[in-house]
Amino acid sequence: MPELPDVEGFRRTxxxxxxxxxxxxxxxxxxxxxxxxxxxxxKRDLEGRRxxxxxxxxxxxxxxxxxxxxxxxxxxxxxxxxxxxxxxxGRFQRVAFDLDDGHRLGYEDQRKLQGIWLAxxxxxxxxxxxxxxxxxxxxxxxxxxxxxxxxxGRVKATLTDQAVIAGLGNLLGDEILWHARIHxxxxxxxxxxxxxxxxxxxxxxxxxxxxxxxxxxxxxxxxTGRRDDPDPHCPxxxxxxxxxxxxxxxxxxxxxxxxxDA
DNA sequence: CCGTATGTTTCATT
DNA sequence: TAATGAAACATACG
Numbered sequence: 339m340p341e342l343p344d345v346e347g348f349r350r351t352x353x354x355x356x357x358x359x360x361x362x363x364x365x366x367x368x369x370x371x372x373x374x375x376x377x378x379x380x381k382r383d384l385e386g387r388r389x390x391x392x393x394x395x396x397x398x399x400x401x402x403x404x405x406x407x408x409x410x411x412x413x414x415x416x417x418x419x420x421x422x423x424x425x426x427x428g429r430f431q432r433v434a435f436d437l438d439d440g441h442r443l444g445y446e447d448q449r450k451l452q453g454i455w456l457a458x459x460x461x462x463x464x465x466x467x468x469x470x471x472x473x474x475x476x477x478x479x480x481x482x483x484x485x486x487x488x489x490x491g492r493v494k495a496t497l498t499d500q501a502v503i504a505g506l507g508n509l510l511g512d513e514i515l516w517h518a519r520i521h522x523x524x525x526x527x528x529x530x531x532x533x534x535x536x537x538x539x540x541x542x543x544x545x546x547x548x549x550x551x552x553x554x555x556x557x558x559x560x561x562t563g564r565r566d567d568p569d570p571h572c573p574x575x576x577x578x579x580x581x582x583x584x585x586x587x588x589x590x591x592x593x594x595x596x597x598x599d600a
Numbered sequence: 601c602c603g604t605a606t607g608t609t610t611c612a613t614t
Numbered sequence: 615t616a617a618t619g620a621a622a623c624a625t626a627c628g
Contacts, residue, residue: 339606370624397607414607415625430625449625451607468608491617500608509606554606562606586619588604 340412342505347552355420371453396504413451494522495585
C-alpha cells in the first residue's frame with residue numbers, strides 16, 4: 339500500500355488523532371517492528387509525552403513529541419489507524435499508543451519489512467531515513483531537470499530511487515510514465531525536453547489526484563485500475579498492456595502509447 | 601512447493 | 615562512479 343499518497347494520509351491520521359495529546363500508554367505487541375530501541379525504552383521515553391505536528395518526507399513519517407521523535411516507515415503492508423482504545427486490536431497491530439483522550443493510534447503491519455525508530459536529535463532522524471532526494475510533492479520542472487541531469491539509468495528506476503526523488507514507488511512510477519507516454523525502460527539521458535515536460539506534468543497530476551485519494555486511485559481510466567485484471571488493456575488505446583521486470587519490480591506499460599524507441 | 605505482493609538494503613558484477 | 619540484478623528481510627495468498 340504505502341507510497342507518498344498513503345503516507346500523507348497516515349500523516350493526517352496522526353495529526354487529527356494524536357497531535358496535542360499525551361501518550362498515556364505505549365503498547366508493544368510485537369517488538370519485531372522496533373529498530374534500535376527496546377520495547378521497555380520506547381515505553382519509558384514516550385509515555386507521558388505529547389505529540390506535536392507530524393511531517394512527512396517521501397515515504398517516511400516523522401512524528402515529534404515534547405520528548406523524542408517517532409520515525410515510521412510502512413514497508414509494503416504497514417498502516418496507521420486511529421480508533422477508540424476500547425476497540426479490539428487488529429491481528430497485525432504491532433504497536434499502539436493509547437492517548438489521554440481515549441483514542442488509540444495503532445501501527446499495523448503484516449509483513450514487518452520496516453517499522454518504528456526513536457530519534458533524540460535531528461542527526462538521528464537523518465541517519466535513520468538515509469539519503470533522500472527532495473519530496474516528490476514539491477518538485478518543480480527545474481528541480482526535475484537538475485535531478486535527472488547527468489544520469490544514464492532507466493527512467494523507471496530513477497523515478498523510484500528514493501535518493502533521487504523521495505516518495506514514488508512501483509505503482510506511482512508506472513502510472514506517471516503511462517500518463518507521460520514514456521516507456522519505463524527508456525534511459526534518462528535519452529529523454530527530450532518535451533518528454534521531460536510531459537514527465538513533470540504527469541508527476542504533478544498523478545500525485546495531486548493520488549494525495550487527494552490517499553492512494554493511487556483504483557480508477558478504470560488509470561493504468562493502476564487495470565493492474566489486477568487477468569488480461570489488462572490500455573484505458574487510452576485499448577491495446578493489451580505488457581508486464582516486465584524493471585529495477586527488480588514488476589512494471590506494467592502500454593507498448594502502443596509508450597514506445598521504447600521514440 | 602512455487603510465484604507474487606504498493607519497500608529497502610546489501611552484495612557482486614557490469 | 616553509476617548502474618543493474620539477485621538475494622535477503624517477514625508474511626499471506628492463490
